[in-house]
Amino acid sequence: MANSRNPGSGDLRLFLSGGGGAEESKDLDREFVHSLKSNSILYVPVGLVRDLSGYDECYEWICRTLNVFGRLLDISMWVDLKRKSYSDLRKFSAIYVGGANNSYRLMGLFESSGFASSLRNFFANGGTVYGGSTGAILMGKYFSVFGEEPIDGYNSPYGFGFAGDYSVFCHYTKSREYKIVNFIDEYHSPVLAIPERSGVAIDEAGEANVIGKENVFLFNSKTGRTTVGAGNSFAL
Secondary structure: OOEEOOOOOOOEEEEEEOOOOOOOOHHHHHHHHHHOOOOEEEEEOOOOOOOOOOOHHHHHHHHHHHOOOOOOOEEEEOOOOOOOOHHHHOOOOEEEEOOOOOHHHHHHHHHHHOHHHHHHHHHHOOOEEEEEOHHHHHOOOEHHHHOOOOOOOOOOOEOOOOOOOOEEEOOOOHHHHHHHHHHHHHHOOOEEEOOOOEEEEEEOOOEEEEEEOOOEEEEEOOOEEEEEOOOEEEEO
């Protein structure tokens, strides 16, 4: 059931972007930056395969995107996740997981490097996580909802499960809805579908707030599709 958003709800813990550019995610990004308990955040862009020029452009992009809200952030970027532990994450107020060329590749990299375990500990102990595009898809129960093909030998369908029982579908459009229907027919599991001009911020009590210019949609095998308008909330 959707409700009007209560600004006095608990601390925001999980941010899910619909996958648009900086202009499309601006409302969600502003909420994210203003919610931070400190200026120190970690940016993880390794899902995007880069050439010899590396990730410099990614770092410039995240700084331009997040430093326009009147708060100068201390942004670190990791492109090598090996030998990183939960103790390395604890110094950050939030972890920003960016997009990817393939969700299976990114989750496989997270699992094989040990970063997935560290991120689970970080979130379980009160840390804030932002997922953009594929990063948001991985935060759901099953990231296979997006319908990509497994690569690099990794084929587990499970995401982090930070969004309760929901799987997260970003870049949602009506023309892509058949993917969600096919997924529900197979998995019988609910889906949160987010268009590119919207996002969802979830607090510690499991209240999900819709932030942005477009509605989001909840898909369930029993109730079908439910619309939740911008500025409204729903319980996970």
